[in-house]
Amino acid sequence: GTGARGRRRTTGLRHQRREAELNPPADRDVFEGIVDALRELEREEPGDVLVFLSGEREIRDAEEAIRGSLAGRNRDDTEVLPLYGRLSARDQHRVFERRRAPGIRRRVVLATNVAETSLTVPGIAYVIDTGLARISRYSTRSKVQRLPIEPVSRASANQRSGRSGRTRPGIAIRLYGEDDFESRPEFTDPEILRTNLASVLLQMISLGLGAIDDFPFLTPPDPRGVRDGVELLRELGAIGPSTGRPAQGDGGARPPRLTRIGRELARLPIEPRYARMVLAGRAEGVARETVIIVAGLTVQDLRERPLEHRQHADELHARFKDPTSDFLGLLKLWYYLEELGDELSSSALRRRMKAEYLNFVRWREWQDLVRQLREVTRPLGIDTSRREGGAADPDAVHRALLTGLLSHLGIRDELKRDYLGARGTRFRIFPGSALAKQQPDAVMAAELVETSQLFARTVARIDPAWAEAAAGDLVKRRYAEPHWERKQGQAVASETATLYGVPIVRNRRVGFAKVDPAWSRDLFIRHALVEGDWTGRYPFERRNRQLRREVAELEERTRQRGRVADDEALVEWFDERLPDDVVSQPTFDRWWREAQRERPELLDLTRADLLGDDAGPDDEGAFPREWRQGDQRLKLRYKFDPYAPDDGVTATVPLPLLARLDPVGFDWGVPGMRAELVAALLKSLPKATRRNFVPAADWARRLLALVDDRDGGTTPVGGFRPDRGEAVPGPLTEVLHGHLQREGGIRFDAAEFDWEKVPSHLRMRFRVVGDDGRELGAGDDLEALQQRLKRASEASLAKATSMAAALQDAGIAPEAGRRQRRGRGRGGDTPSPSAPAAAPAPAADSPAPVAEQRDLDAWPLDELPASFDLRQRGGVIRAYPTLKLADPAHPGRSRIDLALATTADDQAREHPRAVAALLARSVPTPAGYVQAHLTAAEKLSLAASPYRSTEALLADVLAALARDALPAEPVRTRAGFEALRDRFNAGLVDAMFDAVKLVAQVLQAHREATVAIKDANALAHLGSLADAKAQLAALVHDGFVSRTGIERLRQLPRYLRAVTHRIERLGQNAALERAGSIEMEQMLALYREAGGELPSAPDAPAGLVRARWLLEELRVSLFAQQLGTAEPVSPKRLRKAIAELD
Incomplete structure (x- = not known):
C-alpha cells in the first residue's frame, strides 16, 4: 500500500458506549460520537487521528460536524482531511505529506476501510472506529446483490485498532460497546459466499475462465446455486445456448455463450438483475429514473417508524406513496429530498429529515450509489441526466424494472385472495405497501420475503403482457378455441402465454395455421369457400353463390329438405381441388393467381354438383316471387x-x-x-x-x-x-x-x-x-302493423313533398320521375337504398302543391292550405305548408321562409314563431320612442345586457311581444294576418314599455347575482360558484327575451334573486349546499340525457321546455325556499316529468 510500514506499538483500547445503553439511530449519534471522541483525545499527547467511516458521504458529513465543533470552540489548530478511493490524487497526497501548515498541531484523517489494510497513514497516534463498513453481500431472500452498511467483523475491527500503533504507541476508541464487539463474527464472510453466483458466472463467462465446476475455488459454491445463477442469467437474456461439447461434472455443459445483453451486463459492476433494469431503462428512455430506483432498492429504507411515533411517521410518509407503485413512491421520495437538499444546508437537512422520520445517513448512502451508478453506466451510452419536458412515463419505468423481475410476477387469484407467482409460489402483498388495500390484478415485486407467509415487498401494478417481450423463449404458450375469423381470412385461436406458470397473456387471438395447418385448412374451406364468410371476391365465388342461391330457393319454396348438397359434401369437393398448403385467404390468393391461368373453371360448381340428377319441380306459378x-x-x-x-x-x-x-x-x-x-x-x-x-x-x-x-x-x-x-x-x-x-x-x-x-x-x-x-x-x-307504424308511415310519406315542389318549380312532369332503378338487397327482395323513389304527383281532390319561398317580408299567399296530398307508389304523401325561421334562436333578425313541413307536429312548432317574427316586422317599431323615455337606471341596465346593442335587445323584446300576441288558432290567411297586425300595433307602445321595465329588472337582478359570485371567491365553494355561473349564462344570454317568452320572463327576477341568496349563504350551511348541489347535478344529468339543453333549443318540445323551467323552480326550492315557487316542485316531480317525455 501507499505510505510507510511501521513497527507494531502498544495500543490502548477504549469502548465509548456501555452495553447498558440502547443503540440510538446512527444519524443522531455517530457524528456526535466522533466529536466527543476527538475531545477526549485532546487530553492525550498530541498526535494525528484516523477515523474509520463507511463511505464518502459519511466522510463529508463527519467533516462538517467536526469543523462545526472546532469553530464553536475557536480551535483552528486542527486540520481535517478526507481519504477515500474516489478522492483526487492531489488530495490523497495531502494525507501522506509530513509537513504541516503553520499553527496545525493535529490532523484528523477521515477514511473508509481503504485505510484498514491497504494504506499506512503517517503520524497516526489515535484511531476512532465507527465499526461500520459498506460490504457487498448477496441476499438470498431478495435474490439481488446489495451494498449495505453493516458492522465489521472482529478481525476487521482489530485491524482498524492496530492502525493506531504502527508508528508510535496510540489509542483506539471504538464507538460501540465491548459486548457488541464480542457478538460480531470473527471474520468477514468469504467473497464467494457474499456474492450472487449469477454475477460470478457472468464474469467467469465474460473472462473465459471455463466451466465453474472446474474452477479451483477455496470455498466451492453450492451446485444448486450454480444452477440458479444460470437460470437467472437466462431469464435476464444474458446467455444463449452452449456452443461447445458437453463437459464432465455437475454442470453437464460448457459455459453458455454471452448475448449482446450479457456482454453489456458484464461491464456493469452491479447485480445482474439491477444491471438488466438499467439497460432496459436506456431502451425505454427512463435511465435516470431506473438508476434512482435501483439504488433505492439497494440501500435500507430511509423511512423510519419509531414505536412511540409510528402513526405520526406514517402520516408524514404518506406523501411519498403512489397508489399504483411502490417504485414510483421511491421516486417521489428522491425528488422530495433532492429538492430539500438544494434549499437547506447539510445540518438543516439532517434536522429536517430527523423531524420527518427519514434517515439522513441512508439518504447520503442512496445519493452515493446513484452517483456511482451514473459514472459506471456513462461508458455504455446511458444518459441519466435530468429530462426536459415533464416527468417520465410510469409505464416505461415499470417495463424497464420488469426486465429484472420476471420471476417476481404475480397474478391475483380472487378465490384464494392471494397471488399466483413463479413456479407455483403464492404470496400476498406486504401490508406496508401502498397497494396492499387495492389488490391489483397483476403486480411485480422487488423481493419476496417469507415470514409467517410469503410477502411481496416493493410492488407495482403492471400489465403482465409487458413480460412477454422481455422473457422471450421462457414464455410457454397454449391454444384454445380455434375458430374462423372473417376479417383476417384465416383460422385464429385463443392464446394463453405463461411465464414460470404465471399467465401473462390470456385469450389473445392469434393465427392458428402455424399451430395446426390441417385444422386451419379445414376451417378455411368450410367458412370461406363453402359459407362465403370471407372478404375474397372472385368470379367463381360469385357464380357459385348465385347457383347455390337458386337451388336453395327450391328447398325454401317447396319446403323439401335434402335436395341440395350439404356443406360437408361441398367441403369434400373443395378439399379434392386445393393443395395442402392452402390454409388461409392469403395462401389461397397466392395459389389461385397462378392456378386460374391454367384452369379458370376449376372451382366452379355445377347444378349436378349440387342436385345430382334430381332437379325437382320448380313451379313459378305456384310459388310466385x-x-x-x-x-x-x-x-x-x-x-x-x-x-x-x-x-x-x-x-x-x-x-x-x-x-x-x-x-x-x-x-x-x-x-x-x-x-x-x-x-x-x-x-x-x-x-x-x-x-x-x-x-x-x-x-x-x-x-x-x-x-x-x-x-x-x-x-x-x-x-x-x-x-x-x-x-x-x-x-x-x-x-x-x-x-x-x-x-x-x-x-x-x-x-x-x-x-x-x-x-x-x-x-x-x-x-x-x-x-x-x-x-x-x-x-x-x-x-x-298498420296501426303500430301509423306515425312512422305518415312521416315517411311526407318526405317526398320537397321532391314534388322541386319538380313543380323546375316544370318537370311527374311522369318523368316515375321510372326508377330497381336494386336487389340481400336475397333480392328489397329495393336498394340508392334506388330513387318514384317522383310524387298531385293527388285528386287535393289543394295544389305550394312551392317554397325564401326571405319573406310579407304574407306570401292569400290562403296557406293546412296540407296537400301527393301520390307515390300508390300511396298518399301529405305535405304541410308552414312559415319557418332560418335561425329560431334569434327571431328578431332571422330570415323567414315558406317551407314544407313533413308532419303536422313540425308545422305546429315552426309556424307560430315564424308568424310572430313576420308580425313584428310588419308594424312600425316603437323601440326608438321607448328608448328615449327610459329612466337612467333602466338605460344603464339595458346597456349591460348580453345583446350586441340596446337596439338588438329591443328588437328581441318586440319579437317576444309578437309571439305573445298570437291567437290560439293558427293564422293561415292574409286577411287573418292583417287583422292580427292591426290589433298588435294598437297596444304595442304600452306593451313594450312594460316589457322593457321587466327586462331591466331581470338585468338588474342578474348584475347583483354576478357581483355576489365575484365576491365569493373561496376555493371551498368553487363547485357551487361554477354552477351558479352556468345558471346565469342559461338564463340571461343573447336572445333570452324571445327565447324565454313574456309570460316566463316574469319569473326570471325571482330565479336570479335565488342565485344571489344562495351565494350569500354559501358558508352558513355547507351540508345543505352540498346536498342541494348533488341533487341538482343528478337532475341536470337526467335532463340532458333526455335531450335537454341549457338554454333550451328554440325547437325544443314542450315537455323539455317545461322540464327546463321546473329545474329553475327546483333551484329556488333547494337554495332560496323563502322566495317561493310558482308551482309545486320536488326532485320526484321533476324525475316524473322527464320520464314522461316522449
Whole structure:
C-alpha cells in the first residue's frame, strides 16, 4: 500500500458506549460520537487521528460536524482531511505529506476501510472506529446483490485498532460497546459466499475462465446455486445456448455463450438483475429514473417508524406513496429530498429529515450509489441526466424494472385472495405497501420475503403482457378455441402465454395455421369457400353463390329438405381441388393467381354438383316471387325453418305503401300452399264442427275445385290469384264457410275458424322496411302493423313533398320521375337504398302543391292550405305548408321562409314563431320612442345586457311581444294576418314599455347575482360558484327575451334573486349546499340525457321546455325556499316529468 510500514506499538483500547445503553439511530449519534471522541483525545499527547467511516458521504458529513465543533470552540489548530478511493490524487497526497501548515498541531484523517489494510497513514497516534463498513453481500431472500452498511467483523475491527500503533504507541476508541464487539463474527464472510453466483458466472463467462465446476475455488459454491445463477442469467437474456461439447461434472455443459445483453451486463459492476433494469431503462428512455430506483432498492429504507411515533411517521410518509407503485413512491421520495437538499444546508437537512422520520445517513448512502451508478453506466451510452419536458412515463419505468423481475410476477387469484407467482409460489402483498388495500390484478415485486407467509415487498401494478417481450423463449404458450375469423381470412385461436406458470397473456387471438395447418385448412374451406364468410371476391365465388342461391330457393319454396348438397359434401369437393398448403385467404390468393391461368373453371360448381340428377319441380306459378295488389308490387321471400319467426312466405312492404294495403287477398296465401292452408283451417275448427270434414286434406282438395258462385260460376276456389292482382270473392274463411255449409249440410259460424291454430308458415307474413331497407316491423297481422307504424308511415310519406315542389318549380312532369332503378338487397327482395323513389304527383281532390319561398317580408299567399296530398307508389304523401325561421334562436333578425313541413307536429312548432317574427316586422317599431323615455337606471341596465346593442335587445323584446300576441288558432290567411297586425300595433307602445321595465329588472337582478359570485371567491365553494355561473349564462344570454317568452320572463327576477341568496349563504350551511348541489347535478344529468339543453333549443318540445323551467323552480326550492315557487316542485316531480317525455 501507499505510505510507510511501521513497527507494531502498544495500543490502548477504549469502548465509548456501555452495553447498558440502547443503540440510538446512527444519524443522531455517530457524528456526535466522533466529536466527543476527538475531545477526549485532546487530553492525550498530541498526535494525528484516523477515523474509520463507511463511505464518502459519511466522510463529508463527519467533516462538517467536526469543523462545526472546532469553530464553536475557536480551535483552528486542527486540520481535517478526507481519504477515500474516489478522492483526487492531489488530495490523497495531502494525507501522506509530513509537513504541516503553520499553527496545525493535529490532523484528523477521515477514511473508509481503504485505510484498514491497504494504506499506512503517517503520524497516526489515535484511531476512532465507527465499526461500520459498506460490504457487498448477496441476499438470498431478495435474490439481488446489495451494498449495505453493516458492522465489521472482529478481525476487521482489530485491524482498524492496530492502525493506531504502527508508528508510535496510540489509542483506539471504538464507538460501540465491548459486548457488541464480542457478538460480531470473527471474520468477514468469504467473497464467494457474499456474492450472487449469477454475477460470478457472468464474469467467469465474460473472462473465459471455463466451466465453474472446474474452477479451483477455496470455498466451492453450492451446485444448486450454480444452477440458479444460470437460470437467472437466462431469464435476464444474458446467455444463449452452449456452443461447445458437453463437459464432465455437475454442470453437464460448457459455459453458455454471452448475448449482446450479457456482454453489456458484464461491464456493469452491479447485480445482474439491477444491471438488466438499467439497460432496459436506456431502451425505454427512463435511465435516470431506473438508476434512482435501483439504488433505492439497494440501500435500507430511509423511512423510519419509531414505536412511540409510528402513526405520526406514517402520516408524514404518506406523501411519498403512489397508489399504483411502490417504485414510483421511491421516486417521489428522491425528488422530495433532492429538492430539500438544494434549499437547506447539510445540518438543516439532517434536522429536517430527523423531524420527518427519514434517515439522513441512508439518504447520503442512496445519493452515493446513484452517483456511482451514473459514472459506471456513462461508458455504455446511458444518459441519466435530468429530462426536459415533464416527468417520465410510469409505464416505461415499470417495463424497464420488469426486465429484472420476471420471476417476481404475480397474478391475483380472487378465490384464494392471494397471488399466483413463479413456479407455483403464492404470496400476498406486504401490508406496508401502498397497494396492499387495492389488490391489483397483476403486480411485480422487488423481493419476496417469507415470514409467517410469503410477502411481496416493493410492488407495482403492471400489465403482465409487458413480460412477454422481455422473457422471450421462457414464455410457454397454449391454444384454445380455434375458430374462423372473417376479417383476417384465416383460422385464429385463443392464446394463453405463461411465464414460470404465471399467465401473462390470456385469450389473445392469434393465427392458428402455424399451430395446426390441417385444422386451419379445414376451417378455411368450410367458412370461406363453402359459407362465403370471407372478404375474397372472385368470379367463381360469385357464380357459385348465385347457383347455390337458386337451388336453395327450391328447398325454401317447396319446403323439401335434402335436395341440395350439404356443406360437408361441398367441403369434400373443395378439399379434392386445393393443395395442402392452402390454409388461409392469403395462401389461397397466392395459389389461385397462378392456378386460374391454367384452369379458370376449376372451382366452379355445377347444378349436378349440387342436385345430382334430381332437379325437382320448380313451379313459378305456384310459388310466385312477387305479390301484386292494385298498382303495388311486393317482393315475396320464402323460408323453410320451422323454428324461425319468419318461417314461410314474407311480403316486403315499403313503409310509404303500408297504409294502402288491404288485408283481404293476402289471407288466401300463394297457390302452392293453398291446399295445405285450407286443410289447416279445417283442422282449426272446434271438434264438434271439424269431425264433419274429415279427412281434412280430401276436403281441402274438394273445396279448392269448387266453382265460386260469386265469380259467376267460372273460377274454382283454388284458381283465384290474388298474388297477380286478381280480385277474390272475399276473405278466405268466408268463402270456405259458404261452401262448407252447402256441401256439408251443417251450419256453423265462420268465426269458428281459428287462425292462431294455423301453422305460422301458412299465414302470410309482412316485413315493413324504411327507405334505407331496414326492418321497422314484422308480423302476420297486417292491420296491427298498420296501426303500430301509423306515425312512422305518415312521416315517411311526407318526405317526398320537397321532391314534388322541386319538380313543380323546375316544370318537370311527374311522369318523368316515375321510372326508377330497381336494386336487389340481400336475397333480392328489397329495393336498394340508392334506388330513387318514384317522383310524387298531385293527388285528386287535393289543394295544389305550394312551392317554397325564401326571405319573406310579407304574407306570401292569400290562403296557406293546412296540407296537400301527393301520390307515390300508390300511396298518399301529405305535405304541410308552414312559415319557418332560418335561425329560431334569434327571431328578431332571422330570415323567414315558406317551407314544407313533413308532419303536422313540425308545422305546429315552426309556424307560430315564424308568424310572430313576420308580425313584428310588419308594424312600425316603437323601440326608438321607448328608448328615449327610459329612466337612467333602466338605460344603464339595458346597456349591460348580453345583446350586441340596446337596439338588438329591443328588437328581441318586440319579437317576444309578437309571439305573445298570437291567437290560439293558427293564422293561415292574409286577411287573418292583417287583422292580427292591426290589433298588435294598437297596444304595442304600452306593451313594450312594460316589457322593457321587466327586462331591466331581470338585468338588474342578474348584475347583483354576478357581483355576489365575484365576491365569493373561496376555493371551498368553487363547485357551487361554477354552477351558479352556468345558471346565469342559461338564463340571461343573447336572445333570452324571445327565447324565454313574456309570460316566463316574469319569473326570471325571482330565479336570479335565488342565485344571489344562495351565494350569500354559501358558508352558513355547507351540508345543505352540498346536498342541494348533488341533487341538482343528478337532475341536470337526467335532463340532458333526455335531450335537454341549457338554454333550451328554440325547437325544443314542450315537455323539455317545461322540464327546463321546473329545474329553475327546483333551484329556488333547494337554495332560496323563502322566495317561493310558482308551482309545486320536488326532485320526484321533476324525475316524473322527464320520464314522461316522449
